[in-house]
Amino acid sequence: MTWQPSASPRVLHERARIYRQIREFFDARGCLEVDTPLLMPTTNPDLQVGSVGVPVGGRTHYLQTSPEFAMKRLLAAVGESIFQICHSFRSGEVGRLHALEFSLLEWYRVGYDYRQLMLEIELLITTLSLKRCEFGRISYHELFSQHLGIDIDAIELGELRRLCAVRVDADTSRLGHDACLDLLLGMVIAPQMQGYQFVYDYPIAQAALARPRAGDARVAERFELFHDGIELANGFSELTDAAEQRTRFERDNRARVLAGLAEYPLDEDLLAALEAGLPDCAGAALGLDRLLMVLLDIDSIDAVLTFAADD
Amino acid sequence: MASYSTNEFRSGLKIMLDGEPCSIIENEFVKPGKGQAFNRVKIRNLKTGRVLDKTFKSGDSVEAADVVDTQMQFLYADGEFWHFMDPDNYEQAAADANAVGDARQWLKAQDSCEVTLYNGSPISVTPPNFVELEITDTDPGLRGDTAQGGTKPATLETGAVVKVPLFIEQGEVVKVDTRTGEYLSRVKK
Numbered sequence: 001m002t003w004q005p006s007a008s009p010r011v012l013h014e015r016a017r018i019y020r021q022i023r024e025f026f027d028a029r030g031c032l033e034v035d036t037p038l039l040m041p042t043t044n045p046d047l048q049v050g051s052v053g054v055p056v057g058g059r060t061h062y063l064q065t066s067p068e069f070a071m072k073r074l075l076a077a078v079g080e081s082i083f084q085i086c087h088s089f090r091s092g093e094v095g096r097l098h099a100l101e102f103s104l105l106e107w108y109r110v111g112y113d114y115r116q117l118m119l120e121i122e123l124l125i126t127t128l129s130l131k132r133c134e135f136g137r138i139s140y141h142e143l144f145s146q147h148l149g150i151d152i153d154a155i156e157l158g159e160l161r162r163l164c165a166v167r168v169d170a171d172t173s174r175l176g177h178d179a180c181l182d183l184l185l186g187m188v189i190a191p192q193m194q195g196y197q198f199v200y201d202y203p204i205a206q207a208a209l210a211r212p213r214a215g216d217a218r219v220a221e222r223f224e225l226f227h228d229g230i231e232l233a234n235g236f237s238e239l240t241d242a243a244e245q246r247t248r249f250e251r252d253n254r255a256r257v258l259a260g261l262a263e264y265p266l267d268e269d270l271l272a273a274l275e276a277g278l279p280d281c282a283g284a285a286l287g288l289d290r291l292l293m294v295l296l297d298i299d300s301i302d303a304v305l306t307f308a309a310d311d
Numbered sequence: 312m313a314s315y316s317t318n319e320f321r322s323g324l325k326i327m328l329d330g331e332p333c334s335i336i337e338n339e340f341v342k343p344g345k346g347q348a349f350n351r352v353k354i355r356n357l358k359t360g361r362v363l364d365k366t367f368k369s370g371d372s373v374e375a376a377d378v379v380d381t382q383m384q385f386l387y388a389d390g391e392f393w394h395f396m397d398p399d400n401y402e403q404a405a406a407d408a409n410a411v412g413d414a415r416q417w418l419k420a421q422d423s424c425e426v427t428l429y430n431g432s433p434i435s436v437t438p439p440n441f442v443e444l445e446i447t448d449t450d451p452g453l454r455g456d457t458a459q460g461g462t463k464p465a466t467l468e469t470g471a472v473v474k475v476p477l478f479i480e481q482g483e484v485v486k487v488d489t490r491t492g493e494y495l496s497r498v499k500k
Contacts, residue, residue, distance in 0.1 A: 048346055092318060092348070092369070095340030170349070170366035179368070182346035187366065208345050224344070234344050 006308040014296055015304070018128050018288070019085060022105055025127055029120075031081040031107060036070035038063055038087060042267040045252035046208065047259055050091035052100070062264075063089035066285055067106050068209065069270045072238070075108050075281065076273035083107035085288070096300050097230060097290065100309060108283035114210075114221045114237040117282040118198050121225060121233060124286075125196065129295060136197040140219070143199055144181070147189045152181060152203065153218060178205050190229035197226045209245070210236030225286075227294045235284030242274035313375035317350040317367050325357070325378040328365065332357045332376035332429045342369070357427060357434050358409075376429065383426040385418045393418065395426050395433065406433035414438045416471035417489045438489045443498050444468050445484050449475065462494075 005012070023033065043051040043062035052063040064070070066088050074082060088104045109117060122135050144152045150163065160180045161172040168187045172180065181203070200223035204212060207220035214221075221237035239245055246266070253263040292304040302308035315326060320338040327333070333354045342348035348369035355362050357378060367373065383395035383404065392405035393415065404426065408415070410433045414424065417438035425437040449465035462474040465485070473487055475494045484498040 046345065048342075048348070049344075093340065093342060095342075098340055098342065168366050169364055170368075171371075175347075175368065179347040182343050183349060183366070186341045186343060186346075186349065187351065206345065231344055 002310070005306050006302055007304055007306050011292060011296060011298070011304050012306065015288075015292055015306075018292070018295070021128055022083075022085065022124070025124055026083045026107065029081075031083045031109070032078070034071065034074055034082045034084050036064075036067045036074065036084065036086070038067075038089075040064055040070065042069075042265050042269075044069070045249055045256060045264040045266070047252060047255045047261070050093070051264075052089045052091045065090055066104060068283070068285070069267050071106060071108060071283070072278060073269055073273040075110070076276055076278045079110065079279050081107070081109045081281075094309075099289065099301050099305055102301070102305075103288040105286045105288055106283065108238070108281050110279045110281045112237075112282040113280075114200065114223055114235055114282050117235050117237075117284055118200070118223055118225075121235070121284060121286070122196075125291075128291070133196055136195065138197065138199055139201045140199050140203065141201065143189060144184070147192065148184060178203070181206075190226065190231075193226050193229040195228065199224050199226065207239075207248075208234075208236065209239050209248075211239045211241070221282075227290075230290060230294070231287075232290050232294065233284050233286040235282060237282045238278065238280075240274060240278040240280065242271050245274055246271055314372040315375055316372050317369045320350055320352060320367075325376040326354075327374040327376045328354060328356075331359075332378050332434065334378070336362065340369070357429065360412075360435075377431075378427060378429050378434075380425055380427050382423050385420060385422050385424055387420060388415075388418070393436070395424065395436075398423075404428065404431075404433050406436055410434050411436050414489075416467075416469055417442050417444075417487075419444060419469055440488060440490060441486055441495070442469075442489055443484055443486050444471070446475070446479065446481050449479065449481050451480070 039054060039061050041061050044065050049065045051065055053060040054063060067084050067086050071082060071084060084106050086104060087101055089101050093100060126133050141152055144150050157177055160177060161175060164170060164172040164180050164183050168183055201213060201219040202222040204218055204220050207222060210220040210222035213219045223235050224231055225233040249266050256263055289301050289304050293301060298304055315324060320335055322335055322337060324335045325332060333356050335352050336355055337353040339351045341351055350367045350369055352365055353362060354365055381397060384398050386394040386396055392407060393411045394403060394405050396403050414436040422439055426433050427435040444467040446465045447468050450463050461477050463477055464472050465475040465479060466472050473492060473494050475485060479497060486495045486498050488495055
């Protein structure tokens, strides 16, 4: 009976309810709902975020891994807070918590920093949950110190690899510093996390498109929200420096080449928009399929997707 | 040499790990939104039966294990080896006690078993789910006790001991589920 939806009627109605409430929430807070293309001529060069290429008129275009680049161009043009509910695509990501095509809520708040945005997420999730929710907060550095007793700034790579090999049975000999941290966070720490928890101040090497923290260049003003160890949202105080953004894109492309992958053309439209001036803002993406899993206590993403892809 | 990338991982896939043939039981994709992806797999060592967890960096390749499951007919045991034959090509294979394991107590000549071959040699044997075997020894049946009630041990022609209802007699043939070792029914001759 493969023609039938993978989501139950209860899931379909819950999805409709939260979409309605998200729109009411942002409308009441003066945010403009926007709609940007899913298929564009460039994409995110981040090695860890795989794009799906699509042939378009003899060239390759890309299904967007998030609406971030287009929304930032819009933000530079309109200068007001915006939000969007859309599908996004990540190639090679399939599993109990991953689907190649998934739903995101992405929004940007002009004049906010990441701390104000965390408060807004608390309010949004409490609203959508229809009950009071508790939110914990811990810095990325403190998280590792608390769970593993290590100082991630001081620890040597060799020691970090040994720790990974002890805590997770894996060949860690070729893993870099950040891959080791990803491994420990995903396999050792996340399974112990309970309830809603923000992890903030990510190492600068994992800044993505976040700006460095004022007064402490070792960390970026980036946070993630977890629920019972499952990553639900990622947010930043947005990087508005065009030159720094270009440097990060070029570094991403060099990492692609080292990994034997093709470089992506840089998104010159985004860089031009940053050049013209992005207002100071903070933005976040919230995975709506995973949020539905949490709200309905469902443990597989396939059961909340309307039509899950066949393997 | 054949190999598999982590994105081909699925349950049932046979891979080499530390020089031993293994079968993937479960494969979980673990990845932070903006970080390195990993595959955490639950693996069974096909020689020892031991189950372990192992984590691979996504995109890594692992050597494929030359392991095939074949339906073979059990021929006979010679005290050291259990001999099987592929009914399609009449090729024979000899399994040692280690490979036969607990399956030995259900093996009757002519029965078809699943034999797992690693580099052509048997490393494990799975008996048919249901076997029909004669009782060679059990206490005499108790008169008037044909309804539900107690059980007694009975030794089967292959050496297995199963619990049977009190009314079953020596020389009768019974049907047994080899996965649970439970008596299912009496088989009329």
